[in-house]
Amino acid sequence: MQTHHILIVDDDAQIRRMLRRCLEDEGYRVSESGDGENIEAALRGGVDLVTLDLNLGRADGLAVARQIRQVSEVPIIMITGKGDMIDRIVGLELGADDYIAKPFHLREVLARIRSVLRRSAAGGAPAASSGGLxxxxxxxxxxxxxxxxxxxxxxxxxxxxxxxxxxxxxxxxxxxxxxxxxxxxxxxxxxxxxxxxxxxxxxxxxxxxxxxxxxxxxxxxxxxxxxxxxxxxxxx
CATH class of the missing domain: 1.10.10.10 (Winged helix-like DNA-binding domain superfamily/Winged helix DNA-binding domain)
Incomplete structure (x- = not known):
């Protein structure tokens, strides 16, 4: 069974370590980026899902999301502050698949990652009743x-x-x-x-x-x- 590859984009090293440990314990392959730079090269590594913190300090998380969508349809789960409703809406409009508000529980992160990966799997959505076009x-x-x-x-x-x-x-x-x-x-x-x-x-x-x-x-x-x-x- 192929291991899914998750890319964590977050400028907080502690959060990256926490997410990496949790995901690797569940059998996922994990890569990290602290600022979203060289995102295109990272995606070429066969990434199946990106968790993206929209508050990347000096970097613009929405700009990173926009850059991802220019080159890939890889699922994106945004991580936002509790009150960042406008950024959350803009992120969804840019093509993010889901969002998680801080503070979050690791079980919620796992549940949402599993759900988005199920939906993105080939044939993950129910086919039409005729099975055709x-x-x-x-x-x-x-x-x-x-x-x-x-x-x-x-x-x-x-x-x-x-x-x-x-x-x-x-x-x-x-x-x-x-x-x-x-x-x-x-x-x-x-x-x-x-x-x-x-x-x-x-x-x-x-x-x-x-x-x-x-x-x-x-x-x-x-x-x-x-x-x-x-x-x-x-x-x-």
């Missing part, structure tokens, strides 16, 4: 390859969370889903009560598939009720 409004979603091709024929890069959310919408087209129902359908994801990251994931997904995000036609907001996926055509 899903076509809607010129897009082609492949549950097996976990890929999305746009109407122009180009691949659209999706994070694990974005892919799972789109697949869930395709399997529940035209239904009105509130946030709680979406969280129920996305089993295997860790959510906090009344988690607003659903809204952030929807906003990010809209940027990738909507022609006009100010007037979305595929993922519509139903005021006071939730969201509804309303493609003009849907085949699976």
């Amino acid at each position: 899903i076509r809607f409004d010129g897009f082609v979603l492949d549950p097996t390859r976990r890929s999305l091709v746009g109407p122009d024929g180009n691949d659209i890069g999706l994070t694990t969370g974005e892919f799972d959310l789109l697949l869930m919408f395709c399997r529940n087209a035209h239904a009105v889903l509130d946030r709680d129902r979406i969280m129920d359908l996305l089993k295997g994801h860790d959510w906090a009560p009344n988690d607003r990251s659903i809204d952030n994931q929807v906003a990010r997904l809209r940027k990738l598939i909507e022609t006009d995000t100010r007037n979305p036609q595929l993922i519509k907001t139903v005021r006071g009720a939730g969201y509804s996926f309303t493609p003009r055509s849907l085949e699976s």
Whole structure:
């Protein structure tokens, strides 16, 4: 069984040692970076997941997250201060898959890492009932390859969370889903009560598939009720 490789990006050496010890005790391979420099070279080492502290002292954790997303779709778990809501939202919009607020418990870190790794594994999301391609409004979603091709024929890069959310919408087209129902359908994801990251994931997904995000036609907001996926055509 292949050992997952975790990259810890944190300027606090004590936290890095604590996380390394915990992760290695669980059988993970671990690398460290104190400031996110040379992140591209680190990712070429076959990293499966990055834990990224957004408060890197002199460095900008959000800039590091942006740099990661320019070259890789590797899952990112952000580590933020308890009150850093704006940075947390921006980080999710940049493509982070989850976040952990300080102070954290090591068991929570392990649980979230395991959950994100499960979701990012090939075929980790449930396939469509037919097991085949899903076509809607010129897009082609492949549950097996976990890929999305746009109407122009180009691949659209999706994070694990974005892919799972789109697949869930395709399997529940035209239904009105509130946030709680979406969280129920996305089993295997860790959510906090009344988690607003659903809204952030929807906003990010809209940027990738909507022609006009100010007037979305595929993922519509139903005021006071939730969201509804309303493609003009849907085949699976």
